[in-house]
Amino acid sequence: MSQNRLFQYYKTAKGQDLELLICQDSKEAYELESVAKFFKQDVIVFPDFRATFGDDLRVYKEELHELFSALRKYYTLKKKPLVISPLKTLLFHLPRKELLNSTIIEFGTKIEFKKFQEQMLFWGYSFVDMVQVEGEISFRGDIIDIYPPSSAMPLRISLFDDEIEQIKYFELESQRTQKDELESFELTPAFFSLDEEGFESLNERIKKSEFDSLVKDIASLGLWHLGENAISFLEGKNAKLVRNLDAVLVDAYALNRPTLSRECFNLEILSESDDFKEIAVTDIHALLSVHKDKKITVIASNEAVVKQAGLFELKNIITLYAPYILNILSKDELVVSLNKQNKIKRRRKSSILLDDLKSGDYVVHEDYGVGIFESIEQTQILGGIKDFIVIKYVGDDKILLPVENLDVIDRYIASGGSVPVLDKLGKGSFGKLKESVKKRLMEIAGQIVNTAAARELIKAPKISVDESELIAFQKLSGFDYTDDQTQSINEIITQMSSGHIMDRLLSGDVGFGKTEVAMNTIFAAYKSGFQSALIVPTTLLSAQHYRSLRERFNNLGIKTAKLDRFVSAKDRSNIIKGLASGEIDAVVGTHSLFDLDFKNLGVVIIDEEHKFGVKQKEKIKELYHNVHLLSMSATPIPRSLNQALSSIKTMSQLLTPPSQRQPVRTFVKAYEEKLIKEVILREIRRGGQIFYVHNSIDHMPIKLGELKAILPELRVVMLHSRISATDTEKELLKFEAGEYDLMLATSIIESGIHMPRVNTIIVDGADRFGMADLHQLRGRVGRSNVEGFAYFIVNDKETLTDDAKKRLLALESNSFLGSGSVLAYHDLEIRGGGNLVGDAQSGHIKNIGYSLYLRMLEDAIKLLSNQVQVEKMKVDIKLTISAYISDEIVKEDRLRLDIYRRLSACENGVEVYEIQEEVIDRFGELDTPTKQFFELMVIKLLCLQVKIKSVSNYGQNITFTYMDEKKESIKANSKDDDDIVKEVLGFLRAK
Numbered sequence: 001m002s003q004n005r006l007f008q009y010y011k012t013a014k015g016q017d018l019e020l021l022i023c024q025d026s027k028e029a030y031e032l033e034s035v036a037k038f039f040k041q042d043v044i045v046f047p048d049f050r051a052t053f054g055d056d057l058r059v060y061k062e063e064l065h066e067l068f069s070a071l072r073k074y075y076t077l078k079k080k081p082l083v084i085s086p087l088k089t090l091l092f093h094l095p096r097k098e099l100l101n102s103t104i105i106e107f108g109t110k111i112e113f114k115k116f117q118e119q120m121l122f123w124g125y126s127f128v129d130m131v132q133v134e135g136e137i138s139f140r141g142d143i144i145d146i147y148p149p150s151s152a153m154p155l156r157i158s159l160f161d162d163e164i165e166q167i168k169y170f171e172l173e174s175q176r177t178q179k180d181e182l183e184s185f186e187l188t189p190a191f192f193s194l195d196e197e198g199f200e201s202l203n204e205r206i207k208k209s210e211f212d213s214l215v216k217d218i219a220s221l222g223l224w225h226l227g228e229n230a231i232s233f234l235e236g237k238n239a240k241l242v243r244n245l246d247a248v249l250v251d252a253y254a255l256n257r258p259t260l261s262r263e264c265f266n267l268e269i270l271s272e273s274d275d276f277k278e279i280a281v282t283d284i285h286a287l288l289s290v291h292k293d294k295k296i297t298v299i300a301s302n303e304a305v306v307k308q309a310g311l312f313e314l315k316n317i318i319t320l321y322a323p324y325i326l327n328i329l330s331k332d333e334l335v336v337s338l339n340k341q342n343k344i345k346r347r348r349k350s351s352i353l354l355d356d357l358k359s360g361d362y363v364v365h366e367d368y369g370v371g372i373f374e375s376i377e378q379t380q381i382l383g384g385i386k387d388f389i390v391i392k393y394v395g396d397d398k399i400l401l402p403v404e405n406l407d408v409i410d411r412y413i414a415s416g417g418s419v420p421v422l423d424k425l426g427k428g429s430f431g432k433l434k435e436s437v438k439k440r441l442m443e444i445a446g447q448i449v450n451t452a453a454a455r456e457l458i459k460a461p462k463i464s465v466d467e468s469e470l471i472a473f474q475k476l477s478g479f480d481y482t483d484d485q486t487q488s489i490n491e492i493i494t495q496m497s498s499g500h501i502m503d504r505l506l507s508g509d510v511g512f513g514k515t516e517v518a519m520n521t522i523f524a525a526y527k528s529g530f531q532s533a534l535i536v537p538t539t540l541l542s543a544q545h546y547r548s549l550r551e552r553f554n555n556l557g558i559k560t561a562k563l564d565r566f567v568s569a570k571d572r573s574n575i576i577k578g579l580a581s582g583e584i585d586a587v588v589g590t591h592s593l594f595d596l597d598f599k600n601l602g603v604v605i606i607d608e609e610h611k612f613g614v615k616q617k618e619k620i621k622e623l624y625h626n627v628h629l630l631s632m633s634a635t636p637i638p639r640s641l642n643q644a645l646s647s648i649k650t651m652s653q654l655l656t657p658p659s660q661r662q663p664v665r666t667f668v669k670a671y672e673e674k675l676i677k678e679v680i681l682r683e684i685r686r687g688g689q690i691f692y693v694h695n696s697i698d699h700m701p702i703k704l705g706e707l708k709a710i711l712p713e714l715r716v717v718m719l720h721s722r723i724s725a726t727d728t729e730k731e732l733l734k735f736e737a738g739e740y741d742l743m744l745a746t747s748i749i750e751s752g753i754h755m756p757r758v759n760t761i762i763v764d765g766a767d768r769f770g771m772a773d774l775h776q777l778r779g780r781v782g783r784s785n786v787e788g789f790a791y792f793i794v795n796d797k798e799t800l801t802d803d804a805k806k807r808l809l810a811l812e813s814n815s816f817l818g819s820g821s822v823l824a825y826h827d828l829e830i831r832g833g834g835n836l837v838g839d840a841q842s843g844h845i846k847n848i849g850y851s852l853y854l855r856m857l858e859d860a861i862k863l864l865s866n867q868v869q870v871e872k873m874k875v876d877i878k879l880t881i882s883a884y885i886s887d888e889i890v891k892e893d894r895l896r897l898d899i900y901r902r903l904s905a906c907e908n909g910v911e912v913y914e915i916q917e918e919v920i921d922r923f924g925e926l927d928t929p930t931k932q933f934f935e936l937m938v939i940k941l942l943c944l945q946v947k948i949k950s951v952s953n954y955g956q957n958i959t960f961t962y963m964d965e966k967k968e969s970i971k972a973n974s975k976d977d978d979d980i981v982k983e984v985l986g987f988l989r990a991k
Contacts, residue, residue: 124191508654530602
């Protein structure tokens with residue numbers, strides 16, 4: 001309770017000039033800000049900077065940017081506002097005013113390019129080829145992209161020679177500029193506004209630092225070495241503690257070794273009395289009626305909110321239109337807010353980029369099979385220059401693939417990440433392999449399509465629920481639903497009440513609220529007189545879900561049961577009878593639920609859907625052929641599989657994290673016993689548990705001995721793939737019950753385990769893991785509203801490859817929620833490997849790769865569903881023109897490759913020209929070869945439309961060959977590139 005204390009202070013301590021108010025955390029800071037604003041105070045709120053002294057600051061980049069912006073604003077205001085700050089933020093010395101200077105960039109002014117680049121380096125900006133997060137800058141010819149930390153969006157500056165010709169905001173997702181031009185903007189430093197001397201001096205101090213970080217630079221350790229350029233923000237301020245924070249302070253000192261002395265905190269605590277109380281508002285009308293004789297203020301964000309609350313007569317009531325929440329009752333006054341807690345908006349995007357394709361990657365060509373992508377190579381063909389993709393096969397045989405045909409290859413992915421066997425060119429063996437896979441796929445597709453068709457003819461159970469009852473049930477959850485959850489529930493109930501069988505897939509990351517959607521589905525079924533079955537792949541999950549169902553449903557009279565191999569024979573018999581008689585309303589279990597008799601089953605829910613193969617899922621559909629089916633998956637659904645199933649399945653997605661979820665702090669550290677001990681003890685101190693990932697089964701007993709040597713009392717369970725499934729599940733249940741402190745395991749914990757009490761993970765030998773694997777492992781912690789910590793341990797930072805260092809730095813810098821969204825979908829979709837299509841299919845996937853397998857499955861389903869399917873045609877373009885995306889325009893290979901891939905996937909000329917417009921927007925005016933490449937892509941698409949299989953020229957003479965071998969010839973004005981392109985386009989557009 002803190003709002004009442006500050007309210008009382010402003011009411012009773014008039015004339016006192018409070019400058020600094022210290023509280024516990026961000027939540028409390030924003031609550032206090034509401035009180036100060038109610039009393040018309042100017043306020044600045046500092047973020048909750050919870051670093052440990054000496055930590056790698058990259059992990060806290062977001063809070064630091066927020067803190068520096070708040071400090072800058074404070075320094076520049078003549079009339080100093082009240083600062084409200086969490087205690088831990090004030091434990092350290094903060095940068096002086098001189099280090100946070102900004103500059104104004106204006107339209108029409110001149111930029112000394114080299115000098116400006118140096119200034120941005122000294123100001124802490126990271127130089128990148130594509131700006132994605134705050135503190136990054138990109139120089140591309142006459143275009144500068146920059147994302148100042150204080151700006152809501154990144155900015156694009158267009159230069160004419162050295163003069164600023166245009167300033168616009170641009171969108172991160174699309175990289176496209178907005179329409180409105182800006183006259184000027186404030187350019188703030190990414191860290192500190194240093195000159196060359198200050199930069200070199202700080203860097204020297206950092207190089208000698210005793211602190212451990214992956215890279216010793218200003219971004220990692222700058223704040224800890226500012227020396228005389230830092231000040232104590234507490235000094236000379238009229239400061240007060242909002243309440244006794246001694247416990248927080250003791251903990252802070254234990255962990256942070258701060259730079260301020262304890263004496264600084266001998267501050268006065270705001271007093272509290274029963275005269276001012278914080279109240280919870282349940283019935284606004286009753287509250288106003290009871291206190292009608294007091295001075296009443298109603299706070300609402302706008303007039304519509306007042307009307308929504310049913311308040312139309314506001315006699316003797318002060319209405320204050322403001323966005324904050326404040327509910328206070330005193331002897332003579334009532335302040336009440338109609339506003340609801342705002343959900344946190346997460347707008348930031350990640351700078352992690354896993355390229356779709358890079359040199360050395362295995363690729364699958366749909367005609368030639370598995371090869372290795374080597375490079376983009378420029379070659380002169382028939383007098384014109386073009387870009388080709390070089391793919392290597394067995395015996396150093398190579399093919400040159402024109403970049404306009406990139407859609408015929410995809411990155412190779414196999415289940416479990418196994419290394420593929422390269423194919424031989426010219427043997428025809430890959431064609432035979434494809435045919436055998438196609439035959440098997442036709443059988444699977446046939447089962448899928450037949451089941452779907454049979455279900456369409458069945459009369460479905462009509463499941464619906466009264467809206468008021470559903471809302472009342474949702475309120476029992478104790479939290480606000482995300483918009484995605486509400487939409488998914490509405491879609492499910494609408495479909496179940498339609499009279500048609502539902503076959504819906506619900507996709508969403510772990511912790512994004514799929515179980516709550518399932519509970520709404522079960523509740524609706526119960527209200528319509530139907531039973532529900534929830535099928536899960538493991539007994540651990542069934543135990544987890546059973547507890548959740550029991551807690552929510554028992555008080556509502558909905559009877560639940562659990563059926564798995566740990567249930568006794570007697571209980572099993574009683575549950576089977578209860579389901580047959582209708583006495584049990586909902587049951588959760590594993591494969592034990594196959595082949596059971598229900599009195600009135602209405603809906604079957606499959607959780608962790610990606611863990612069941614297609615054949616298993618089809619068996620469930622056959623067994624429960626006349627009931628609604630809801631499949632839930634925590635794996636992002638691959639695009640190709642989604643397309644393959646879209647004709648016979650509906651889909652809902654949960655993309656928004658719950659507002660109380662916190663990001664996982666990620667650190668990269670060298671192995672040190674002292675560090676491991678400190679990390680484990682900190683988690684145990686706060687009542688949590690730890691995952692320790694060690695991927696060598698043979699070496700695991702030694703690692704167990706090392707842990708026991710440093711912490712003899714530590715309760716450790718060791719799990720890996722050589723331990724039987726039964727023993728593993730028993731030990732997991734014990735761990736979940738809190739009988740162990742730490743689980744030493746291989747990466748088997750990567751998927752499926754949801755343990756809210758485990759909030760620290762240590763990954764040994766992190767440099768030997770892929771980025772996607774590390775991101776998935778990090779996702780095992782921080783699943784509730786408790787902050788999670790991930791420690792990626794490397795044995796020797798000095799021997800790390802550049803790639804490994806970049807990968808680990810990117811993960812450390814991007815630990816906020818949703819940062820996995822730009823990890824290439826390939827790396828995420830394979831979680832669960834071949835399970836998406838059944839274990840028996842993993843051999844086929846290994847041979848032809850995951851992407852091609854799914855593409856062929858899609859084709860088979862479309863064929864059997866009688867959907868119109870145009871046979872894929874290819875166009876051979878042999879024009880003597882220079883057409884390629886110039887490396888003068890797009891300097892980075894990976895960005896050129898990305899544009900080539902997107903262009904090869906275009907289906908019409910409009911899409912090509914949209915990408916061309918975007919490239920001009922991002923990279924500036926195009927040169928001739930680049931313009932001609934875009935026209936070449938349009939030529940290819942127009943040829944496909946009119947069934948032309950090749951187009952070639954000899955001098956001015958141009959020949960078109962149709963699929964039926966018919967030929968047509970035309971003549972250009974000259975043999976120049978632009979005349980050839982113009983004539984070909986004119987001919988095709990006239991068709």
